[in-house]
Amino acid sequence: MLKGEKVILKPMRRDFLERYSEFLNDVELLLLSSDVAPMPMEYERVVAQFEEHLKRPRGDLLWFGIEVQGGKFVGQCILHHFDYAARTCELGITIGDGDYQNRKYGRDAVALLARYAFRLLNMEKVWLTTIASNERAAKAFRAAGFEERGRLRRHVWLDGRYDDLVYMSCFREGSRPADQRARSRSNQTRRYQPMPRMKPDVLQEYLEQPYVGVIATLRKDGMPYTVPVWWLWKPDGIWITGTYNRVWCKQLLNDPRASLCIESGPPMTGHVEFDGRVTAYHKDTFDIWPISKELATKYVGRGEPANAEAVEKFFANMQTEPRLLFKLVPEASRAIDMRVYRGKRADREFQESRGDTE
Missing domain, CATH: 3.40.630.30 (Gcn5-related N-acetyltransferase (GNAT))
Known part of the structure; x- marks a missing residue:
């Protein structure tokens, strides 16, 4: 294999x-x-x-x-x-x-x-x-x-x-x-030192963390619009929850092109980005609630059994809202492990001169 x-x-x-x-x-x-x-x-x-x-x-x-x-x-x-x-x-x-x-x-x-x-x-x-x-x-x-x-x-x-x-x-x-x-x-x-890509096992672990993502959608005039979102990685794409009355959701229903950026600090300092198109899933034709429950568990529960009651309350409230799901299928992606990146030579020399490095 x-x-x-x-x-x-x-x-x-x-x-x-x-x-x-x-x-x-x-x-x-x-x-x-x-x-x-x-x-x-x-x-x-x-x-x-x-x-x-x-x-x-x-x-x-x-x-x-x-x-x-x-x-x-x-x-x-x-x-x-x-x-x-x-x-x-x-x-x-x-x-x-x-x-x-x-x-x-x-x-x-x-x-x-x-x-x-x-x-x-x-x-x-x-x-x-x-x-x-x-x-x-x-x-x-x-x-x-x-x-x-x-x-x-x-x-x-x-x-x-x-x-x-x-x-x-x-x-x-x-x-x-x-x-x-x-x-x-x-x-x-003639090239700068490439940014270090995440190894597959590191990327898999990274995508399981409850990091908040930032999605970029397109206004009617073509200008970008960004907003923080909850997301869930699956083998078939990235699932994102929203409501019909939110601006970015209306924009995705009008133009499916989007970019999702995920960044984090220590201990897993990194940057992951997915560019692609979304498909909208509506609750009258698709059961949106199992994935919605997974999203609530990921971000409200955060792997802590003590948060189980909070997850149930949040999920119950989600079911009263005009919810829908979007699935972003990546057409391009970037995954950078910032823990092993030291920058270009000039940057490193500048950091060392200030005592910013070990």
């Missing part, structure tokens, strides 16, 4: 196959993720391929299912075409669940699988192919460290037209051509 920031890679399992067969029969998905014409794929044929895979030597093809938090299967990725003399292999990936496409889950899976190939399999280069018209995939591959190496012009026939087949690859650090290493070092010297 391999853990990334947004995904977990697990060996392909039999219980993934039914959902995977649905991905293989999604024509629009195949037109983007494959370089061959879409054809019907029976579930039995998918099972047969899986059975055949189990009979092959383990080193021939490494096949992973892609899961997100909560254990949901959203796609698959592979390493295959190993050349153990040249230390190269090919990478393939499909994010089949539309709810997780174009949201950096594929990027995280690609980067995670490439690191696995370099660090544990001792590969020198990982390569892949994509069609030129799939700009979204190329962008994700570039973000994961891959660069275009060449293309076969008008090599693929898809959706009634020819397309280029693009070859991309990523080298293990230290094995790239000298001119590329020089460019990389030059680029690094």
Whole structure:
């Protein structure tokens, strides 16, 4: 099992196959993720391929299912075409669940699988192919460290037209051509020290704390409007409670774009931000009260059994109000662990000159 920031890679399992067969029969998905014409794929044929895979030597093809938090299967990725003399292999990936496409889950899976190939399999280069018209995939591959190496012009026939087949690859650090290493070092010297990202386990703990968030919504003129809110992290998004008569709730019903910022001081000094769009949930069509009760327990109860009565009173009052819920599905996020950030060199020198550091 391999853990990334947004995904977990697990060996392909039999219980993934039914959902995977649905991905293989999604024509629009195949037109983007494959370089061959879409054809019907029976579930039995998918099972047969899986059975055949189990009979092959383990080193021939490494096949992973892609899961997100909560254990949901959203796609698959592979390493295959190993050349153990040249230390190269090919990478393939499909994010089949539309709810997780174009949201950096594929990027995280690609980067995670490439690191696995370099660090544990001792590969020198990982390569892949994509069609030129799939700009979204190329962008994700570039973000994961891959660069275009060449293309076969008008090599693929898809959706009634020819397309280029693009070859991309990523080298293990230290094995790239000298001119590329020089460019990389030059680029690094021009950048400030990056802010340290939270490790996944730290982020999970952070999101369980009763820190008050600040949500930014949009006025009709496009200017931002901010207000503190209670929020609850779930694998499918961030739930926020509100009432119909509040300004920010009216703004979200008019324009679903929002940003949620969570900051805290010691002992878990950090900054987390989620940008995305919200979906409104109304109590006449959705049972909003279980999540509302969880929010009351988180912020009023604060993990103290002695606060149980206060939680019940607050929750009872919530049920008399014109409540609704919003679920923010992140399209971009940032998580910074400020406990390990010391600032740029000039900042550190200034702090030291004043005796602000240990």
